[in-house]
Amino acid sequence: MRTDTTFKRAFNDMIEIIRTLDLGEELPSENALRAQLGVSRTTVRKVLAGMAARGIIMSEAHRRIIRKQPRQKERYPKEETLAISEQVETSFMEWMLRGDACPGTEINETELARKFGVATTIIREFLNRFQKYGLIEKRQNAGWVFKGFTASFALELFEIREMFEMRSARLFATLPDGSPVWKQIQAMRAAHLELLADIDARFQDFSELDSRFHRLITAVAPNRFIESFQDVIAMVFHYHYQWNKRDERARNEVAIREHLALIEALESRNVASIDRACRLHLTSARETLLRSIMQ
Template sequence: MARAPTVSRRSVNLLLDHIMDSVAVGEALPTEHRLAALGEGSRSAVRSAIAHFFERGLISGMKERRLLRKPRQADYFDVADLQSGTERVRQVLMELIYQGDWPPGTEFSEAHLARAAGVSTISVREFLIGFSRYGLIRKRPQGGWRLCAFDRAFAMEVAEVRQMFELAAIERFAALAADDPAYAALDQLIARHEQLGAVMPARHQDFPALDRDFHTFLIGCLDNRFAQGFYDIVSLVFHYHYQWDKGTERVRNEHAVHEHLAILHALARRDTAAAMEGMRVHLGSARSTLLQAAQTREPAHYEIGQPQQ
């Protein structure tokens, strides 16, 4: 069997979890439509997953699809295998900026990023060229890349577009049926936020990953490629604290956890008005922080990035 696309591999793992918990040996798998919802993928991804199950001897056939045995660990795809080359490059770049505290002006090479991500320099170059259109990284004439600063105008543009997408995501989620699988994911997000909130401030540095999961969960409800693409820049600017004052990071993170919970609880009880208001409050806080970040460093000391035409 040919190597399945990343989205199909994710669907396989999600569906294996469902089969383990909810399908008895001898029972047929749910319909393709139901599997697509459970696996958070397309019909094509589901068919690829079914083929994987048949090849592994989990089901009796491609049509009948009766479960022959419960899943084993070997049936799952490795977590590291669920990321495409582009996703690995994106994640590693963000982690280097956040954990390495790379300020504007930091220079790095494609080879460095390729080694860290475990991908080819061609994959790195393709990602960086595409990402450079936002103006936060720039190719150096003598080779390599440089992180650029952002100014107040950039911060306002990001905040305005972000609000448009996130409020639309709240409306889309509110229109889901009460039995939609997204509500199970919502419950998990609530539990994770409550767990982290209970150990704040000692674990406040765990918040950026949860923050990203919260926002990408909502944006995923839009199923909009343009919204997904825009969140590359949001991840860099917001979730990985690019240019942010680390001195106030703990207080910001504690406050944001409570703002997230207000939105999540409103969605869980299907109170759309409260969820929309909670999101406006949260985005207002983020906008204020971003504007402060734009003034943190004197612009004269850094190259201000401009979007690439």
């Protein structure tokens, strides 16, 4: 009943590990592999058994030798490495953002389960977790309502985002010279400059960098509620822009420049400059999102 996606992901990862080793070489211990792969030893043993069955490794008493290099086509396809619950997330987002759902649509657990080909349990679990994004609402004894990916959603989202990020950004002004954050900020600038230099080819990498940048800023003074809110923002940008590619390159380039300006302001330790740069970026991000929601 449970899918073996953990095994398949570990199997693929193991292929990469073996590629770094030579024929005839001995594999690390099960425990070492467990730590490297981030799974339990049970799964490691299953992977090793699979490798042995394929003739890639040979199990001798208490050790395993590499017999031949695995081929790339022996990897399991990406889809099979995603837990059902992760697949459901993607399916649901697509259903939502492709426009099958307008504000006020009732969400029917059974119907979704049928449509996505999964058990209702999974759908319920997903919806319960998804609730925190503020896009759906539960009604007692009667399913959920989709509230819509609307302008007011974007406005409410950005009202909170502004409070949280201004709060964190301002704190930079009081940070001592020795703080390790300044190193990370330097690295962040480098990453931005690198992406900017190659923007025509790599503009799709921005979404992840954006998330990392904003998480770095809020991390100066950790607060679990702010961090949890970052998930909301990340979700919105990740999925919304995945289905809305208009002006993507230009949009991302503008954001990168705003980030660079904010980095400079942070380093100046001048609260007024920080405020200005931060607000400028958030306003522009908000307008971009609003435009994109309105088509």
